[in-house]
Amino acid sequence: MPRDVFSALADPTRRQVLDLLSRQERAAGELGRAFPHISQPGISRHLRVLREAGLVHVRQDRRNRFYSLRSERLAEVDAWIAKYRGFWAAELDSLEAYLDARKRSATRGGR
Amino acid sequence: MPRDVFSALADPTRRQVLDLLSRQERAAGELGRAFPHISQPGISRHLRVLREAGLVHVRQDRRNRFYSLRSERLAEVDAWIAKYRGFWAAELDSLEAYLDARKRSATRGGR
DNA sequence: ACAATATATATCAAACTGGTTATGTATGTC
DNA sequence: GACATACATAACCAGTTTGATATATATTGT
Incomplete structure (x- = not known):
């Protein structure tokens, strides 16, 4: 389950996601809308990779899953x-x- | 031909190669011997990836190809x-x- | 010219990636 | 309960990566 941080960072989309999260936490859907050329499941899987690499934290709030940066x-x-x-x-x-x-x-x- | 630096760094063997080069330049064969579990062509291709990413420089000297770090x-x-x-x-x-x-x-x- | 050394390229199979569509699950709304 | 929203997972596919073995190329030694 643990992912290598370097390979998680190898993808430009994932780096952009982190850039977005560096300012503030964001819901998965909001992140997805930032990449109109990628489908919802596509983004969802990028988020999973970031999670498994320990680069982001998720907080469930009602229907939304808010992602935030983990800098460690x-x-x-x-x-x-x-x-x-x-x-x-x-x-x-x-x-x-x-x-x-x-x-x-x-x-x-x-x- | 140009490679993405982040994906070049995604491989742990390549990061180790850079670590070895951070101290001094080394011949391809010397680098290969540092990874006994990987074949000579295997290392050669890792070196090619590092080259294409602009992370290393090669200098030919007699029969040897000396690799050195490019920090830019x-x-x-x-x-x-x-x-x-x-x-x-x-x-x-x-x-x-x-x-x-x-x-x-x-x-x-x-x- | 021949053999040895040093390194790269060719080719192939197995594994991994990144994208897609289809579907599942949980939470709200009417 | 029926339907919509928000998101994840499953299944699948094409392209890439990584490792191996075999082979090519260049240089040096005899």
Whole structure:
């Protein structure tokens, strides 16, 4: 049942779904309507893959199933890429700058 | 011919190959020997996928083909995940600590 | 020229993917 | 109870992937 996170992310539609969920939770039907070229069962199966990979969480509410992002597994992917981050130093420096800025504006307990 | 980076990363063997290349360039045969359960043509095709995804570079030297990491495409993946980085604040803080340590030990020009 | 080494390509079967249509199940509405 | 809504699962199919074995190509050594 457990799915590999990397292969779950291999499909562009599933990545778009995660993008949609990054802003807010959404009902399955709402997600489906975002992909008019894919049938309802098609989206349903993409959602299943994301579920099995632990990338999303589902909440049942009345007739709706609301999907939301679970970031833990994405953190694993990020940890894998982190090993390579030293290879593109420029981007690393800009991230560093971002973190510095974040640190300066941190009002203790923020976020 | 161009391959999707995410699907190239979907295979665990290919991720391991990149891990091996992250330390130093290696000949195809050397990479193959790191996976005794996979045949030589099997590895050769994994290398082809990595090539087509732009994740590795090949250099011919005598009888050997030396593979090395090309980080640009990994940076693209990193950029995608960056959008989600705010979601796991704890890990972000540890990365921050790492960057701080890196900054302190930076002896100008060091990798 | 011949043999050995290093690596890629060809071909094929088994497994996996991603899409479809048809159907099932649960929850509301009249 | 009959019907609609919201979603999942089943069955099926075409295309792709991954592994294997066999073969080709290029380079080096004798």
